[in-house]
Amino acid sequence: MRMDEAVDRFLAFCGEERKLSPATVRAYANDLSGILQLLGQAFPVCTLKGDDVDHLIRQWSSNADWTARTLKRKLATARVFFKWLDQRRLITVSPGDIRWPTVKTPQRLPRNLSTSEVARLVFSARPTDVRGGVSHATRVANADWDKRTALLAVEIMALTGVRVGELIAISTADLMLEQSQIRIRGKGDKERFVIVPDAETSERIRSYLSLVSERFSHVETQSLLRTSRGGPASDQYVRRVTRQLAEEAGLTRRITPHMLRHTAATQLLEAGLDVRVLQKLLGHASISTTEIYTHVSDSLLRSKIVGAQVRRRLEAYR
Secondary structure, X not given: OEHHHHHHHXXXXXXXXXXXXXXXXXXXXXXXXXXXXXXXXXXXXXXXXXHHHHHHHHHHHOOOOOOHHHHHHHHHHHHHHHHHHHHOOOOOOOHHHOOOOOOOOOOXXXXXXXXXXXXXXXXXXXXXOOOOOOOHHHHHHHHHHHHHHHHHHHHHHHHHOOXXXXXXXXXXXXXXXXXXXXXXXXXXXXXXXXXXXXXXXXXXXXXXXXXXXXXXXXXXXXXXXXXXXOOEOOHHHHHHHHHHHHHHOOOOXXXXXXXHHHHHHHHHHHOOOOHHHHHHHHOOOOHHHHHHHHHHXXXXXXXXXXXXXXXXXXXOOO
């Protein structure tokens, strides 16, 4: 088997059997393209030796253009790929015998939005102003629909902490609004439920679905979020309309869907939610992934204590 054939089969396995998100599969494909460049697309997989893997590791480790985080991710992808080849007995070298380097990366705290920024996104968006030509009415209607979808997407992500890939996968069958729940299919097709925290959000979802029924009755799809043409919203679409909504609301920094997920996690933790409950809500496989939000909360606590200026207040009574 050629190396490019092995990569294609591995990517198909990740998407079809492991049910990884399209974004994850694309990231794997990008990382594995480096293996194809170094070893060659026609490289016979059965001839792979430890020296070949060592050469790959040396070449990647010496790339000055990559950050430590990028190198660590690419090496992790290579290990998963070679393990997959080993499990199918397509190679004789064992990935466990390879001396994989330890790459230390600086801890990066999640970027989240302040409460005021989220409020501006949800409540302060200005009416759409689209000008031009004979298609003016259609363009206005499409822009208004994009904003309507963005508002609902922002509200769901900021209140429940779902990933953008999970958000666009929500179908009408996943909505259990009477029970204030939404079924989510997370990484690896793992199923969990998130809570719709208030009646206003449930009513916003119902109103959106009512408009979907009126406008897109001819479109056969069960997706919750729709584009202005009625088709299922993609992650790129949600990113674009969210960014446009943030610009319209006057936010100066670039807003991403993942920042809304971080915002939900931080807000819930600061409200007193147990970290293990938060882990289940966010769909984290490891508690250590969730615990990074405790550092964000501690950082906020420190800033508030410093801002309180207790010493200055005490010294005022000297």
